[in-house]
Amino acid sequence: MKINAAVTSGEGKPFEIKDIELQEPKANEVLIRVVASGVCHTDMVARDTGITPKPAVLGHEGSGIIEKVGTGVENFEEGDHVVMSYVHCGNCEQCLSGYPATCEFLTPMNFGGKAQDGTHRHYEGDDELSMFFGQSSFATYAIAHEQNIVKVPKDVDLSILGPLGCGIQTGAGTVLNNLKPEFGTSIVIFGAGGVGLSAVMAAKIVNCEHIIAVDLHDSRLETAKELGATHVINGNKSEDVVEKIKEITGGGSHYAIDTTGVSPVVKQALQGLRPRGELAIIGVGSDFEMNLMEDLMAEGKMIKGVIEGDAVPKVFIPKLIRYYQQGLFPFDKLIKHYDFDDINQAFEDSESGETIKPVLKIGKE
Template sequence: MKITAAITPDQGKDFVLDEIELAEPKANEVLVKIVASGVCHTDAVARDAAIAPLPAVLGHEGAGIVERIGDNVTQFKPGDHVVLSFAHCGHCRNCLTGHPTVCETFNDLNFGGVHDDHTHRLSQDGRSLSTFFGQSSFATFAISHERNIVKVDEDVDLALLGPLGCGIQTGAGTVLNKLQPPFGTSIAIYGTGAVGLSAIMAAKIVGCKNIIAVDVHENRLELAKELGATHSLNGKEVDVVKEIKAITHGGTEFAIDTTGVPPVVRQSLQALRPLGISAIVGVTPEMTIDVHNDIMAEGKTMLGVIEGDAIPQIFIPQLVDYYKRGLFPFDKLVKFFDFNEINEAFSASKSGEVIKPILRIQ
């Protein structure tokens, strides 16, 4: 079938909306009419650093309505409202033990450009286009394996829900699934973009005593306090480690770094109290750590977390429920753009003007 998609033609190039071909869904696959798709930093990395084969159709925070199903699909039917999340194999040891975010073939399935049968579904003028994250949701329609799809309530605005499939799931899940801070403990969140603000909302849900937001943009720090941060620190203006230790009388039990900036990552470790844990969720370059002083000497832990260690079919409906009850107001993070404004949406995200752009596809 012919669809409209935002093509990434080459590394660093702007998105180009054009007509392409989408194959029919195969066994265990679902054809989804995309209503909206979130804009995520990972899409920008894929465009600018070519972490997936190009040309490609990017997009991995899709939300839409099931159009058709392939053979053997039993969990979905046409008309269902769904969110698309990351691809995983479903049968490796990590998937079977409840950790699909570290599927043994995660990188191949999400960044390899093909579906799990090693074939393409997208093409233009006879040339194959790469798929991204098992969905390629910057398009009017997408095909995804049924295990990557989550059915959601139809009484919530579907256009709003796409970011639950990646960025918002990452922030909230790192708190609720991985760190699980006990009531009354302290946590510092470094970086208050969509991931960091989602972590702040989650920390409020579990009852953290001190929720400390760290950023260099005052407008984001103000929003962080509105969403649940008890303290905000501008990293350009204060000694972050000193201030956190003063606020918490010794350091936080938990930290999350969403920035990927090496000096900030070290701050997240240095501002921990002994036995504290820092979760790294940002894409971080090679950096130097004083292992003895930053980690070992005080029994600290530094760990990586992907996609909030979530099982999307369980976790995303939980987040929707929190949202409906007024406990997780992630709608305050978003601004909608028309599909043909995709390049403007990415510029707004990069500049910090908009925390979480969402493209209205149709």
């Protein structure tokens, strides 16, 4: 079938809205009319680097309505409202142990450019286009495996739900599923973007005593305070972020989350912990240096990577929606909508920090 899709032709190339061909859903797949799709930092990395083959149709925070189901689909039907999330095999030791976000095949399945069965779904003429995260939701229609879609209530605005599939799930899940801070503990979140602010809201849900947001933008720090941060630190204005954290918390935080992937910031997060403190890394970064004795081992600290908030999407996303409906998780305050044609502007505004969470409005409910 003919669809419209945002195609990036090479590393760092802007998106072009094109008419392309999308194949029909195969066994255990569904055809989804995309209503909206969030813009995530991972989309930027995929656009600008070689982690996904080009040309490609990106987008991995899609929401929409099922229009057709393939053979073997049992738990979904036409008309269902769904959120699309990451792909996992469902059969490896990690998946079967309840940790699909660390699936042994996570990287090739989400970034390799092909559907779960190893074939392509998107074509421009005779040329294959890479698929992304098993969905490629920067398009008017998407094909997804039933394993990586989540049914959501029809009385909730679909145009805000897409980011639950990755960024918001990652921030909130790192707090609620992985760190699991106890009542009255302290947590510092480095980076007050969509992921970090989702972590702030989650920390408020579990009643952390100190919820400290660190960022370079005062506007984002103001939003952090509105969403539950008890303290904020502007890294550009504070001479010593680590000492400020220790002053606020009385010796260091119990937990920290880094969403930036910036090595000096990661080191601040680690050094701001109290003995036996835990640091979760969820930002994409590269090389990192520290003194093993002084920064880690001597005080029994822990540093670990967390993917997709250790979430099982089919279980976790409905929980986040219930929190939202109860007024406890107002993630809609992070979102600014853009027309599909303005996709490049949405990316630019996200990179500059002007918009916390851009969401492209692609179709109607």
